[in-house]
Amino acid sequence: xxxxxxxxxxxxxxxxxxxxxxGKELSFLAAKMxxxxxxxxxxxxxMIVMGTAPDAFDGIHMKGENLLDGAAGAGKPYVRVFNGxxxxxxxxxxxWWHVASGVADVCLVVAEEKMGSCYPHPxxxxxxxxxPVLDRPLHPNLVWLFAMExxxxxxxxxxxxxxxxxxxxxxxxxxxxxxxxxxxxxxxxVDDVLNSEMMAWPVQRLDISPPSDGAAxxxxxxxxVVRQYTDDPVWVGGVGWNIDSTMWTNRDLYFPRxxxxxxxxxxxxxxxxxxxxxxxxxxxxxxxxYKELHHMEGLLLCDKGEAPILTREGVTQxxxxxxxxxxxxxxxxxxxxxxxxxxxxxxxYWQLAGKAGKRQIPTNPRVGVxxxxxxxxxMATVMVLKR
Amino acid sequence: MTFTEKQTDPxxxxxxxxxxxxxxxxxxxxxxxxxxxxxxxxxNFLATVCPDCEKxxxxxxxxxxxxxxxxxxxxxxxxPATGTVRLFTTATINAHGKKMETSKTIGLIDIDKxxxxxxxxxxxxxMDKDLLGLKVKAILRPRxxxxxxxxDILYFExx
Numbered sequence: 114x115x116x117x118x119x120x121x122x123x124x125x126x127x128x129x130x131x132x133x134x135x136g137k138e139l140s141f142l143a144a145k146m147x148x149x150x151x152x153x154x155x156x157x158x159x160m161i162v163m164g165t166a167p168d169a170f171d172g173i174h175m176k177g178e179n180l181l182d183g184a185a186g187a188g189k190p191y192v193r194v195f196n197g198x199x200x201x202x203x204x205x206x207x208x209w210w211h212v213a214s215g216v217a218d219v220c221l222v223v224a225e226e227k228m229g230s231c232y233p234h235p236x237x238x239x240x241x242x243x244x245p246v247l248d249r250p251l252h253p254n255l256v257w258l259f260a261m262e263x264x265x266x267x268x269x270x271x272x273x274x275x276x277x278x279x280x281x282x283x284x285x286x287x288x289x290x291x292x293x294x295x296x297x298x299x300x301x302x303v304d305d306v307l308n309s310e311m312m313a314w315p316v317q318r319l320d321i322s323p324p325s326d327g328a329a330x331x332x333x334x335x336x337x338v339v340r341q342y343t344d345d346p347v348w349v350g351g352v353g354w355n356i357d358s359t360m361w362t363n364r365d366l367y368f369p370r371x372x373x374x375x376x377x378x379x380x381x382x383x384x385x386x387x388x389x390x391x392x393x394x395x396x397x398x399x400x401x402x403y404k405e406l407h408h409m410e411g412l413l414l415c416d417k418g419e420a421p422i423l424t425r426e427g428v429t430q431x432x433x434x435x436x437x438x439x440x441x442x443x444x445x446x447x448x449x450x451x452x453x454x455x456x457x458x459x460x461x462y463w464q465l466a467g468k469a470g471k472r473q474i475p476t477n478p479r480v481g482v483x484x485x486x487x488x489x490x491x492m493a494t495v496m497v498l499k500r
Numbered sequence: 501m502t503f504t505e506k507q508t509d510p511x512x513x514x515x516x517x518x519x520x521x522x523x524x525x526x527x528x529x530x531x532x533x534x535x536x537x538x539x540x541x542x543x544n545f546l547a548t549v550c551p552d553c554e555k556x557x558x559x560x561x562x563x564x565x566x567x568x569x570x571x572x573x574x575x576x577x578x579x580p581a582t583g584t585v586r587l588f589t590t591a592t593i594n595a596h597g598k599k600m601e602t603s604k605t606i607g608l609i610d611i612d613k614x615x616x617x618x619x620x621x622x623x624x625x626x627m628d629k630d631l632l633g634l635k636v637k638a639i640l641r642p643r644x645x646x647x648x649x650x651x652d653i654l655y656f657e658x659x
Contacts, residue, residue: 155568
């Protein structure tokens with residue numbers, strides 16, 4: 114018998130390019146914040162899920178095991194989950210199933226990433242994710258790959274670069290209210306983005322989120338015990354995940370069909386028939402500005418090619434009809450891969466629980482969707498939270 | 501059939517030769533930073549005491565993993581650079597399966613006045629004897645040569 118699952122606490126460290134804390138220490142700080150938010154002790158936690166992306170970032174093989182004592186995992190049932198950039202939403206999905214299955218009443222999820230250890234730049238680690246025989250001998254770089262995908266998206270729909278730049282402006286401005294933010298900027302303009310350094314056409318410096326160190330944590334709790342912790346729970350409505358072929362060369366990149374598959378899975382579980390009407394706000398994965406638009410379309414929140422128009426019309430602003438990335442997203446808050454759970458799922462919880470402070474959406478939202486994305490443009494993870 | 505072929509030359513199948521190069525700067529962390537800075541200028545160690553269970557962590561940590569509480573600054577203490585051998589082994593073959601020119605004895609040293617231990621190289625006048633329970637002290641680099649890393653501890657020597 115499946116249990117209903119509530120979120121009862123969240124925590125998040127500051128995000129920065131290089132932090133002096135170890136991964137264990139970052140995990141501890143985030144986990145402790147979530148436990149204090151929920152009013153819960155280590156003894157009350159049945160199981161722990163750790164989400165952390167490639168070992169090559171921290172430079173510790175089996176880093177899930179290394180991190181566990183900082184994640185309250187010592188002497189507990191503990192497991193690490195990992196699917197690249199999708200981990201930030203997949204870790205909470207794993208937390209959900211620990212509780213939904215009935216094996217745990219309370220499950221702590223910690224997501225950690227320490228990209229600064231990989232020196233001089235974590236792109237060194239990304240170089241090893243490609244096919245070793247077909248791609249790697251040509252020394253491809255992820256920015257080049259996403260530049261090609263961005264180009265395809267712009268070309269199919271006739272999208273102007275300035276309409277994509279508006280996403281970076283919105284998110285870096287939204288991040289001004291976020292205490293963890295790395296790249297908040299209240300004065301940034303579209304021209305700033307368009308005039309920033311060209312990296313790989315059409316990708317410019319301010320189109321991209323920065324590598325970061327950081328950690329985030331969430332506490333999931335069964336319907337059986339939730340009233341011990343809160344009278345007004347935020348619930349997990351649905352979860353979905355989907356992965357497409359690593360042979361990205363054989364797919365049309367203008368639309369992320371794997372995101373749509375994952376979204377449909379989550380919406381079906383949540384009983385959502387018309388996502389555009391029933392979802393009040395969203396946190397799609399935005400490591401690049403065009404990805405927010407791509408993922409809004411993949412999440413079926415608008416028609417294909419419509420996301421830049423909604424953005425231009427202000428619909429996706431925090432006070433618009435469909436706020437998108439009210440946290441400030443990866444573009445504004447930072448991109449410590451797995452720890453972006455802080456923007457993509459913790460933010461849903463904080464918004465729905467009325468704990469988002471300066472970032473609070475003014476229209477009393479009741480349903481939010483968060484999504485992460487990763488690997489070689491192939492992984493999507495989706496979670497719906499509701500009140 | 502590939503599976504039934506006896507393959508003795510790893511370069512015989514057509515292939516691309518690659519590597520996985522990556523370089524790191526591993527931060528010592530908040531607790532580690534304090535520990536190593538102290539080690540650079542002192543001849544003893546630092547440890548931390550959990551404010552709840554009073555367990556004494558060596559090497560010092562920012563938090564108690566059992567009580568899951570942060571250890572405050574006033575709970576840092578100095579402890580002697582001495583201890584007792586709890587476990588040891590003497591290695592004679594290296595990681596590549598080759599005979600080592602000189603054997604190496606490593607052990608787990610319980611550090612005095614703490615609940616913690618560390619891995620260390622052990623040197624004793626009688627290396628053939630049972631080293632369990634041996635009282636040892638840390639031999640540190642001369643202070644002017646220390647860099648504030650674990651390598652400042654050269655080895656542990658019988659007291």
